[in-house]
Amino acid sequence: MRIELQRRPKVSKLFSVLSPLMALVLTLIAGVIMFGLMGIDPIKAMDVYFVEPLTDIWSLHELAVKAAPLILIGVGLSICYRSNNWNIGAEGQFTIGAITGSILPVLYPNWHSWAILPLMMVMGAVGGALYAAIPALLKARFNTNEILTSLMLVYIAGLFLDWLVRGPWRDPKGYNFPVTTSFQPEAVLPEIISSGRAHWGFVFAIVAAVALWFMMRFMLKGFEVSVLGQSERAGRFAGFSGRRMIWFAMLLSGALAGLAGISEVSGSIGHLQPSISPGYGFTAIIVAFLGRLNPLGIIASGLVLALTYLGGEAAQLSIGISDKVSRVFQGLLLFFVLSCDTLIHYRIRLIFSGRPTTEGKS
Amino acid sequence: MTLSEGGSVVSLLAVRSLTKLFGDFAACNGIDLDIAPGEIHALLGENGAGKSTLVKMLFGVLQPSAGQILWNGAPVTVGSPGEARTLGVGMVFQHFSLFEALTVAENIALSLDPKISLARISEEAAALSKAYGLPLDPKAHVADLSVGERQRIEIVRALLQNPKLIILDEPTSVLTPQEADRLFETLFKLKAEGRSVLYISHRLEEVRRICDRATVLRHGKVTGACDPKQETPASLARMMVGSDVAEVHRDQGAKLGDVQVEVSNLSVPSRTPFAMSLKDISLKVRAGEVLAIAGVAGNGQGELFDALSGEYPVAEDGAIRIRGKAVGKTGINGRRLLGAGFVPEERHGHAAVSAMPLSDNLLLARSRSDRKAFLSAGFASVIRRDAIASATKRICEVMDVRKSGEDPLAGSLSGGNLQKFIVGRELDRQPSVLVVNQPTWGVDAGAASRIRQALIDLAKAGSAVIVISQDLDEIFEVATNIAVISEGRLSEPHPAGTLTLERIGLLMGGIHESHSISQTAASASEVSHAH
Structure with a gap:
């Protein structure tokens, strides 16, 4: 017996729209089963996980803090994926952006000027873009698989940050903790409103999402992205360059990941430390697909995924389950999104007897 | 070498009024073909003449709609390529089916009984390739090999099954002249062993050089069976291209400009x-x-x-x-x-991009040339949907494009x-x-x-x-x-x-201007001496 995927002659419009919602529901059902098997009251667990974080102002701010990098990275990745460039290394670009953005506050802690913050943001974006330029160069010049190169660069970035904060950038007055000095007040991204921690990174995310939505929907550049993503040959016929698109998509997504990195460090952490991200760069891949690679959809899906992080922390505190559960939820969500999409385009057929086998009787 | 028509020798493979229908279209229409043991038989025809369809039926890739295939005089059904191999038919396709990342021996092993060890396959392949003058290193990776060497793998793979009939589909279309010469030597060796070869080509010179008999197809029908050595390239071309095409001429009155x-x-x-x-x-x-x-x-x-x-x-x-x-x-x-x-x-x-609507496909070709009409001025280059929609409508009306809906996906047309x-x-x-x-x-x-x-x-x-x-x-x-x-x-x-069609056919068969072709059969035979 074997299983075959057969392309459906017609794709249902209704289910294309419903698919992310169905994936969400299926994830929740799988969560209930999982908690049940762990011997935890599923109703209570789901309440702690997905409802409580939405009930007070403090945690809504936390939601925005966690959604900001997810949305910012996710919209950049969506452009990348739409153009058929598979940047999997946003986590590394996030890290390098955080490092290059921190150069000024770490090396010039006594520079007090309003100009430092804009410079940090620009330097973070440039750092992320430059780091994404490595897989872009390798792909454009040597046709190297960008999935592998960008992914491998994640680990290099992580170890580089680790070495920096344990070595040259360690705070001399930090009791040997692997952290840099805390940023001066001028280098900290301010809160949007005074009621909580949500900082301007969230505003950056919304602005980026709306701008890229406009580009994809109305501008020739967005058309170019879609054409090259669907058929490079047709793109060449239109006079668009696949090679230039590699650079555009990779640099754009790298810059946004870098901006997310420095926003997170400056707005939410306040210094560099060995670990600055609970995997935002990878989770943003789920965000991009759950939002159907549409920048506006990604705002919604970024909030949903931020909730899994928040719920994970809450569940760890109040019912004592590992925060790894949030990773499980994210994995389930990606799995269900991709399977729903596959089943919209294909139907499954079980084939019990193959065609006459090729073995002769000789 | 020529066998007289209807000779006493039982054909190795005979085909009787074989027909293949795709819907209403007859790709092969009542084809008769006889291949004697130990001959190199050419199958000639233009693209779309039905050569590939015929061969796919012989190799079990397609099933005939009507007609009969006889193997050594007995009717057979060839249900799959595996059955064809069991009968003793080997095939070398025009487009190779090789895995570039695997070695020569591994590629060969894939088409054989999985129980045979790789070492034995390497050994046999090396022996065969030496015997037939097809130098090949079983350990080499396919990715590193030239097109000619890749074809040798396919031939060795076919020979390992010890076939009585080998079918080659346009084998020289991917080869240099030198590689082609080597291939011909191999084919002569196979023939000397009593194996038959069905040689598909549209190259007239080649066919005249190596083939004993030829069957010519046109529009799915046999238009001629002959001894190519007795024919001129011109007469072969006529059979291939046909003379029933109306010779339409444009009115020559139009004046040409710069x-x-x-x-x-x-x-x-x-x-x-x-x-x-x-x-x-x-x-x-x-x-x-x-x-x-x-x-x-x-x-x-x-x-x-x-x-x-x-x-x-x-x-x-x-x-x-x-x-x-x-x-x-x-x-x-x-x-x-x-x-x-x-x-x-x-x-x-x-x-066109199939998954995009017609209007987007209009922009695809004209985003630069009609920039002023279709895009807003300035950096943003916002697409002007209304202008594109009316141009799409205009084109569909002028060209009588039948479509469902206002702006359907290109793929749905x-x-x-x-x-x-x-x-x-x-x-x-x-x-x-x-x-x-x-x-x-x-x-x-x-x-x-x-x-x-x-x-x-x-x-x-x-x-x-x-x-x-x-x-x-x-x-x-x-x-x-x-x-x-x-x-x-x-x-x-x-x-x-x-x-004339005849001259075009000659030119298409790879005979170049430098050989000074004229239209008469006499000078066409001179051409053949020039080669």
């Missing part, structure tokens, strides 16, 4: 192992002229189109001139701005209607130069005549048109002048009125 496109000594190396290189191509097309470029598929048509369109600019700027301007290094949009339009062969994924839209998209700009590759390939008859008429009308209105086509009927319908492309070389153009 040269609009000029290609001089254009040479382009091949981009991939399977691509053809262009060799020293020169042509001139004047305003009001339709230059048709005939040729069998895979002789450099696609590469010539890429060079003319600027999708792949060429090294020498002066090698291509459009309206007097050197554009060799200019990209496709730069050439469009000079007034040129282009229609590629492949509709889906080249001329039939081939003919999509092609009308793609041609109409260029005509709508009134280009002064139009280059079209296979304008009516896979298009229904009604749409085809609509498109051909549009090309003639465009030339009449004073544009220069280049039509690359494999369809000789089409070429005679639209052409002012005809040139033939073969193995990346372009012949001198001839006025359409002075050419």
Whole structure:
């Protein structure tokens, strides 16, 4: 017996729209089963996980803090994926952006000027873009698989940050903790409103999402992205360059990941430390697909995924389950999104007897 | 060597009124064929004549709709390639089925009984390749091998099954002349062992050189069975191309204007192992002229189109001139701005994006040339949907594009209607130069005549048109002048009125101008001496 995927002659419009919602529901059902098997009251667990974080102002701010990098990275990745460039290394670009953005506050802690913050943001974006330029160069010049190169660069970035904060950038007055000095007040991204921690990174995310939505929907550049993503040959016929698109998509997504990195460090952490991200760069891949690679959809899906992080922390505190559960939820969500999409385009057929086998009787 | 028709020898393989229908279309229509033991039998025909369909039925890839296959005189059903191999039929396909990342021995092992060890396969393959003069290293990775060496793997793979009949589909179309000579030696060895070879080709010289008998197909029917050594290339070409095609001529009254496109000594190396290189191509097309470029598929048509369109600019700027301007290094949009339009062969994924609506596909070809009409000024370049929608509507009306809905996806249109839209998209700009590759390939008859008429009308209105086509009927319908492309070389153009199908057939079979062909059979036989 074997299983075959057969392309459906017609794709249902209704289910294309419903698919992310169905994936969400299926994830929740799988969560209930999982908690049940762990011997935890599923109703209570789901309440702690997905409802409580939405009930007070403090945690809504936390939601925005966690959604900001997810949305910012996710919209950049969506452009990348739409153009058929598979940047999997946003986590590394996030890290390098955080490092290059921190150069000024770490090396010039006594520079007090309003100009430092804009410079940090620009330097973070440039750092992320430059780091994404490595897989872009390798792909454009040597046709190297960008999935592998960008992914491998994640680990290099992580170890580089680790070495920096344990070595040259360690705070001399930090009791040997692997952290840099805390940023001066001028280098900290301010809160949007005074009621909580949500900082301007969230505003950056919304602005980026709306701008890229406009580009994809109305501008020739967005058309170019879609054409090259669907058929490079047709793109060449239109006079668009696949090679230039590699650079555009990779640099754009790298810059946004870098901006997310420095926003997170400056707005939410306040210094560099060995670990600055609970995997935002990878989770943003789920965000991009759950939002159907549409920048506006990604705002919604970024909030949903931020909730899994928040719920994970809450569940760890109040019912004592590992925060790894949030990773499980994210994995389930990606799995269900991709399977729903596959089943919209294909139907499954079980084939019990193959065609006459090729073995002769000789 | 020639066996008399209906001789006493029992045929190794015989085919009786074999027919294959695809819907209403008969790809093979009542074909009879006899292959004697120990002969090299040629199957000749143009593209689309039904050669591949016939061979696929013999090898069990397709099942016949009617008719009989006899093996050693006994009727058989060939249900699958596996059954064909068991009978003793081996096949070497035109497009190889090899895994590049695996070694030669591993590739061979894939088609054999999984119980045989890799070491034994390597040993046998090495022995076979030595015996037949097919040098091959079993440990080499396929990715590192030349096209000729890859073909040897396929041949050795077929020989390992000890077949009585080996079918080769256009084997020399991918080989250099030297590689082809080696292949012929191998074929003679196989023949000396009493094996039969079915040799599919459209190259007349080759067939005359190595084949004992030939069966000629045209439009799915056998149009001739002969001893190719007794025939002239001219008579073979006539059988292949047929003489029942109406020799339509354009009215020659139209006056030709200035040269609009000029290609001089254009040479382009091949981009991939399977691509053809262009060799020293020169042509001139004047305003009001339709230059048709005939040729069998895979002789450099696609590469010539890429060079003319600027999708792949060429090294020498002066090698291509459009309206007097050197554009060799200019990209496709730069050439469009000079007034040129282009229609590629492949509709889906080249001329159009199937999953995008027609309006987007209009923008695809004209985002630069109609920038002012279709985009807002300034940096943002916002797409003006209303202007594009009305242009789409206009094109669909002029070209009679039948579609469902206002702006359907390109992929939902039939081939003919999509092609009308793609041609109409260029005509709508009134280009002064139009280059079209296979304008009516896979298009229904009604749409085809609509498109051909549009090309003639465009030339009449004073544009220069280049039509690359494999369809000789089409070429005679639209052409002012005809040139033939073969193995990346372009012949001198001839006025359409002075050419016959026979001469075109000769040129297509790879016999070049330098051999000074004339139309009489007598001098055609001189040609064969020249080789």
